[in-house]
Amino acid sequence: MTESPAPRSTTPEAAESAPAPFTAADYRARMARAAESAAEAGLAGVLVAPGPDLTYLTGYRPTAITERLTVLVLVPGGDPVLVVPALEAPDAAKAAGAAAFTVRDWTDAKDPYAVTAPLLDAAGRFGVSDNTWALHLLGLQQALPGTSYASLTEALPMLRAVKDPHELARIAAAGAAADETYGEILKVRFAGRTENDVAADLAALLLGFGHSQVDFTVVGSGPNGANPHHEAGDRTIEHGDMVVLDFGGLKHGYGSDTTRTVHVGEPTAEERRVHDLVREAQQAGFEAVRTGAACQDVDRAARKVITDAGYGEYFIHRTGHGIGVTTHEPPYMIEGEERPVVPGMCFSIEPGIYLPGRFGVRIEDIVTLTEDGTGRRFNNTPREMALVE
Structure with missing residues (x-):
């Protein structure tokens, strides 16, 4: 018996072939499926903040999650749009799924909710990723008082459940x-x-x-x-x-x-x-x-x-x-x-x-x-x- 595991600087990982990365086509299909699922659930769309849902749908993982609004907007029949602070735009454009969405940025001098509002149905009900900051949800509600929201766990619980x-x-x-x-x-x-x-x-x-x-x-x-x-x-x-x-x-x-x-x-x-x-x-x-x-x-x-x-x-x-x-x-x-x-x-x-x-x-x-x-x-x-x- 040893007191602790031997160091593993060389492991089976070295010989293991890394899986092929997901492509823009993969992310495009996921976003389309999410928008379709939203329509079937009676939602006007899906709003996805930084976190596992955003990574799953776009391949984009912001380096830091801050008070600045970053949100993916998916609406049935519309093109995906990722709203990001201008300072994040270069990284967002490099994301694996970037070919499948449009980046719309905003500067600190602008109201990010006013930038996002035209993308949304002013009277719609939207699914929102569970880890969306209350700050941002309240900001959207103030910009669009006729909208309502449901967590994705409640509205689209099977969004990521079935694996390819x-x-x-x-x-x-x-x-x-x-x-x-x-x-x-x-x-x-x-x-x-x-x-x-x-x-x-x-x-x-x-x-x-x-x-x-x-x-x-x-x-x-x-x-x-x-x-x-x-x-x-x-x-x-x-x-x-x-x-x-x-x-x-x-x-x-x-x-x-x-x-x-x-x-x-x-x-x-x-x-x-x-x-x-x-x-x-x-x-x-x-x-x-x-x-x-x-x-x-x-x-x-x-x-x-x-x-x-x-x-x-x-x-x-x-x-x-x-x-x-x-x-x-x-x-x-x-x-x-x-x-x-x-x-x-x-x-x-x-x-x-x-x-x-x-x-x-x-x-x-x-x-x-x-x-x-x-x-x-x-x-x-x-x-x-x-x-x-």
């Missing part, structure tokens, strides 16, 4: 890198080290295997594992601890997210039973991914296993969430979500049992529905309990 083959390849690469990370972390000593130490190892490994961004490294040892979103802390991991490892980030612009629960030394019979139960629930959720299933069916299948075994009150979160250019996005695998699972949707299946003050267990894979109507996992490391030192 190029996106699926990126998610597969991110999942494989997370799997490599898990394989390496099993070689690391746990007992006597802090959760923060192991979390740092996970982050280094994700970056070593090609991630450009680490979003989270949850290390929940012993009683901390009973908190599903426990952040790694200074608790020293002890022999006899169950340890929840949940980690992920972005590779090639798309997310990874996987969870495995390991044990330091030999587990008790109860710990093995709970772990096996969660593994059975995770498998049931995966088997529910098929043509004709609704998102809630995945949740129901996993939850039934845990509830029937008498642990239902200790499964305290939804079974899954979508993943793509962000690690959490629609669709959600939860009771009441009747939206059908369709080919290309990518989402987690991550049931868990959390016994307060004692330990927790969670097992998570990213999954998609294939064109042949069956599920495909993007994480393929063993789901059986691994024993670590």
Whole structure:
């Protein structure tokens, strides 16, 4: 056993072929689909501020998000327009999708909302990206008091949900890198080290295997594992601890997210039973991914296993969430979500049992529905309990 992972200055990433970049045609198709979806939803258009939606639709990621208005305007039947501060215009013009949209800039001496207003129906209802600054939304409302707005999560929740083959390849690469990370972390000593130490190892490994961004490294040892979103802390991991490892980030612009629960030394019979139960629930959720299933069916299948075994009150979160250019996005695998699972949707299946003050267990894979109507996992490391030192 080593105290920490060996440095990985040379990794499989070096030999891995980077995916072909998305083209202006790709972004043009995405923007057209967003405008069409808006019309089908009864919206006059879509307004997209800097953030994951803008990156997904245009390939443009501003270097800084400030109080200056930057907004992509998509209206059915109209050409896409990106309104930007003049100082951003050169960078916007270089964006991968720039050939598919027009740049309209404004200077600090002008009112950006007055510049944007002529592009919008003065009495329309618009979908607005969730991370739009209130400052800008209020500015548009003042310039166009007859308009109204809805968040894109509410109005167009499936905007980014269905991935094309190029996106699926990126998610597969991110999942494989997370799997490599898990394989390496099993070689690391746990007992006597802090959760923060192991979390740092996970982050280094994700970056070593090609991630450009680490979003989270949850290390929940012993009683901390009973908190599903426990952040790694200074608790020293002890022999006899169950340890929840949940980690992920972005590779090639798309997310990874996987969870495995390991044990330091030999587990008790109860710990093995709970772990096996969660593994059975995770498998049931995966088997529910098929043509004709609704998102809630995945949740129901996993939850039934845990509830029937008498642990239902200790499964305290939804079974899954979508993943793509962000690690959490629609669709959600939860009771009441009747939206059908369709080919290309990518989402987690991550049931868990959390016994307060004692330990927790969670097992998570990213999954998609294939064109042949069956599920495909993007994480393929063993789901059986691994024993670590």
